[in-house]
Amino acid sequence: MKYTRLGPTDLNVSRICFGCWQLSPSFWGEVPVGPWAESVRAALDLGVNFIDTADAYGDGHAETELGKLLKQDGTRDQFILATKFYWNFADGPRHPNTTHDYILRACEASLQRLQTDRIDLYQIHAWDAITRPHEVARAFATLKQQGKVRWFGVSNLNPEQMDLYRKHFEVSCLQPPYSLLDRNIEARELPYCLTHNIGVINYSPLYRGLLGGHYNADSIITGNRANGPLFHGEGLRHILTAIDQAKAIAAELNLSMAELAMRWTLTNPAITSAIAGVRKPEHIKGVVKAADAVLPQRTWHQLANLFAKAKSDALAAAK
Numbered sequence: 001m002k003y004t005r006l007g008p009t010d011l012n013v014s015r016i017c018f019g020c021w022q023l024s025p026s027f028w029g030e031v032p033v034g035p036w037a038e039s040v041r042a043a044l045d046l047g048v049n050f051i052d053t054a055d056a057y058g059d060g061h062a063e064t065e066l067g068k069l070l071k072q073d074g075t076r077d078q079f080i081l082a083t084k085f086y087w088n089f090a091d092g093p094r095h096p097n098t099t100h101d102y103i104l105r106a107c108e109a110s111l112q113r114l115q116t117d118r119i120d121l122y123q124i125h126a127w128d129a130i131t132r133p134h135e136v137a138r139a140f141a142t143l144k145q146q147g148k149v150r151w152f153g154v155s156n157l158n159p160e161q162m163d164l165y166r167k168h169f170e171v172s173c174l175q176p177p178y179s180l181l182d183r184n185i186e187a188r189e190l191p192y193c194l195t196h197n198i199g200v201i202n203y204s205p206l207y208r209g210l211l212g213g214h215y216n217a218d219s220i221i222t223g224n225r226a227n228g229p230l231f232h233g234e235g236l237r238h239i240l241t242a243i244d245q246a247k248a249i250a251a252e253l254n255l256s257m258a259e260l261a262m263r264w265t266l267t268n269p270a271i272t273s274a275i276a277g278v279r280k281p282e283h284i285k286g287v288v289k290a291a292d293a294v295l296p297q298r299t300w301h302q303l304a305n306l307f308a309k310a311k312s313d314a315l316a317a318a319k
């Protein structure tokens with residue numbers, strides 16, 4: 001495993017981060033905890049020292065299971081632990097909340113579920129249009145001073161939103177989506193993060209599994225993913241054709257399709273660590289090799305062009 005410094009922090013994170021969203025039944029269905037726990041252990045054995053979760057994943061379920069496991073195994077100190085707040089699910093129907101008092105309450109609840117005394121990276125899950133940044137900053141200053149949080153990050157924000165926050169507190173890290181099928185952040189967010197030394201940990205590097213290489217023309221993808229235009233019918237057919245061509249490139253590099261797609265994101269110099277979504281040990285075992293090296297420039301662009309065309313054809317066909 002390769003490690004790198006996360007933005008301005010003193011955190012030396014593995015280039016693959018373990019993502020815990022899969023313990024969110026409302027999106028992924030019921031995921032058995034046994035194999036999931038084994039995959040956290042496998043990740044540690046493979047050198048992964050970075051875990052990303054959120055209080056909203058399963059409304060506390062992901063943090064609770066992770067906390068139990070780290071306590072039972074005594075492995076809390078071997079991981080750099082990142083979590084998020086934003087969605088208030090404790091108090092009636094779920095709604096965003098980034099007010100001062102709520103942040104302090106949410107952090108306390110996360111610490112209890114995670115059975116730890118500190119969060120290494122505490123992230124705002126998304127933009128809250130109605131809370132002033134200085135109020136967020138006041139809560140962050142308290143949490144830092146109490147030693148409950150080491151560094152702060154944001155997720156799903158654009159440069160203007162980060163600018164507003166950065167007037168009031170240090171933003172160490174951005175968590176955006178990024179993959180061969182979602183390159184929106186290349187134009188603005190990634191240059192901004194490079195300019196301001198903000199770490200970037202990209203989510204959905206396999207585009208929620210579509211780039212995993214395990215789907216074929218007979219596959220029927222069910223659940224919430226099925227709603228996406230690239231996950232069924234003509235749209236899916238165009239993506240699978242591109243995947244077949246990419247598999248030949250992967251074979252030349254002695255990589256699987258999942259490793260190739262993950263390595264493609266890690267080759268971008270603005271990316272610090274790619275967050276892999278994991279349900280079972282095979283998932284994490286099947287992507288860690290991606291971090292060993294970067295892709296040759298020519299190959300990176302070849303893949304970028306291949307999937308840009310496939311996506312545009314897929315979206316046109318899906319209309």
Ligand SMILES: NC(=O)c1ccc[n+]([C@@H]2O[C@H](COP(=O)([O-])OP(=O)(O)OC[C@H]3O[C@@H](n4cnc5c(N)ncnc54)[C@H](OP(=O)(O)O)[C@@H]3O)[C@@H](O)[C@H]2O)c1
Pocket residue numbers: 018019020021022052053125155156175202203204205206207208209210211212213214258275276277278279282283284285286287
């Ligand atoms: N901040 C945010 O708003 C936000 C949003 C989304 C995610 N995240 C974070 O980012 C993490 C990753 O996102 P994601 O779950 O969308 O990531 P992803 O890695 O793009 O997709 C994960 C899915 O890919 C498939 N997969 C995993 N490993 C594989 C392998 N080795 N070979 C083939 N297929 C494989 C599995 O699905 P199947 O086998 O069922 O196809 C798995 O559930 C999450 O766990 C979470 O921590 C954050």
